Amino acid sequence: xxxxxxxxxxxxxxxxxxxxxxxxxxxxxxxxxxxxxxxxxxxxxxxxxxxxxxxxxxxxxxxxxxxxxxxxxxxxxxxxxxxxxxxxxxxxxxxxxxxxxxxxxxxxxxxxxxx
Amino acid sequence: xxxxxxxxxxxxxxxxxxxxxxxxxxxxxxxxxxxxxxxxxxxxxxxxxxxxxxxxxxxxxxxxxxxxxxxxxxxxxxxxxxxxxxxxxxxxxxxxxxxxxxxxxxxxxxxxxxx
Numbered sequence: 001x002x003x004x005x006x007x008x009x010x011x012x013x014x015x016x017x018x019x020x021x022x023x024x025x026x027x028x029x030x031x032x033x034x035x036x037x038x039x040x041x042x043x044x045x046x047x048x049x050x051x052x053x054x055x056x057x058x059x060x061x062x063x064x065x066x067x068x069x070x071x072x073x074x075x076x077x078x079x080x081x082x083x084x085x086x087x088x089x090x091x092x093x094x095x096x097x098x099x100x101x102x103x104x105x106x107x108x109x110x111x112x113x114x115x
Numbered sequence: 116x117x118x119x120x121x122x123x124x125x126x127x128x129x130x131x132x133x134x135x136x137x138x139x140x141x142x143x144x145x146x147x148x149x150x151x152x153x154x155x156x157x158x159x160x161x162x163x164x165x166x167x168x169x170x171x172x173x174x175x176x177x178x179x180x181x182x183x184x185x186x187x188x189x190x191x192x193x194x195x196x197x198x199x200x201x202x203x204x205x206x207x208x209x210x211x212x213x214x215x216x217x218x219x220x221x222x223x224x225x226x227x228x229x230x
Contacts, residue, residue, distance in 0.1 A: 008153075034218065043119075043205055043221030044158075090157060092219075099166045102173060103148070103209075103219060107157035 002027045006106035013081045021076040021109045023091030032094035033074040034103070035065055036075050037087050044090060050074060061085070081113045084089040119143045121206050121222035124197070128196045128229045136191040138146050138206030146209040147189040148173070149181065151202040152224075160203065164189055196229045203227075 004025045013019045025031055032051055048059025055067045061070040065076045076089060091106040122137045140147065148163035150173075160173030164183040178200060180192040189208075192198060204225045211217035 006157075026138040030153070036219075041224075043223050044207075044219070045221070048219035049218060100163070100171060102160055102163060104160060104174070107155060 001106070003048045003066070004055040004091050004104060004106045006089075006091055006109045008109050009107075010110045010112065015113050015115050018082050018087070019078050019081045019111065021089050021091075021111060022112055023076065023106060025072050025074060025091075025093045027093055027095055029068075029096060031072075033065075033067065034092040034094075035059065035063070035074075036090045036092060036105075037061075037075050038108075039087050040091065047076070047089075049060045050075070053070075056112070083113045083115055084113055118210055119206055119222040120139075121204075121225050123225060124223065125226050126228070127175035128193075128227065130197060130229060131194075134193050134196065136193075136204055136206075136227070138191065138222060139187050139189065140189075140206075140208040140220070142208065142210065142220065143186060144210045145186070146211060146217075147199050148207050148219070149179070149189070149191045150205045150206060150207065150210075151173065151175065155203050156213045160221075161191065161204075180222050198229045201227060201229045 034049045035047040038044045050057045050067045058064045088108050090108050094101050119140045128192040135216045145166050150158040162181040164170045170181050207219040207223040209217045209219050
């Protein structure tokens, strides 16, 4: 089955340290991958996407993500975490069906940055 | 810039009542979708549409109906509300239509409680 998984419910990082939020996927064909962020009581906001090309994708707010085809992963990273990065992060993947494509989301990872 | 507008923001229903969650976007996006967000389960796709007059089911369509008579509007109807439909509902749109390689733009969400 086509799916996306976020193995960690929560990630805790000290401010200034690097952070990684993990995502793995299972899709047929070439994967189209996305990261979104959700702040409290808000809708999701797009951070970055991988369609093709460079395996390292840069996005908003200093975030980047590394696509690894052999490990079927798309981990979100930031070299130096800020307290304001604390939020809920979702990985998403486009999946193909007979009539159209859909975007499905992982279960989310809560990122907590301590001062 | 209005973007994606959802109404109402909050709603309380009794079991068996029906209601419609409204979603409108002013970006001329082809693709529109409805998700529900539940703790620990991330976002699950309910229904989606790749253009006016075209709708299809997502992961959890039971108990919900949609229609797409215009490009701008994509209402979600609950036919007979059940407590299991207590959730936060998000409408999202994208410019990419069938190919769906574009990012999703989300509304602010509608919090529904079914007693």
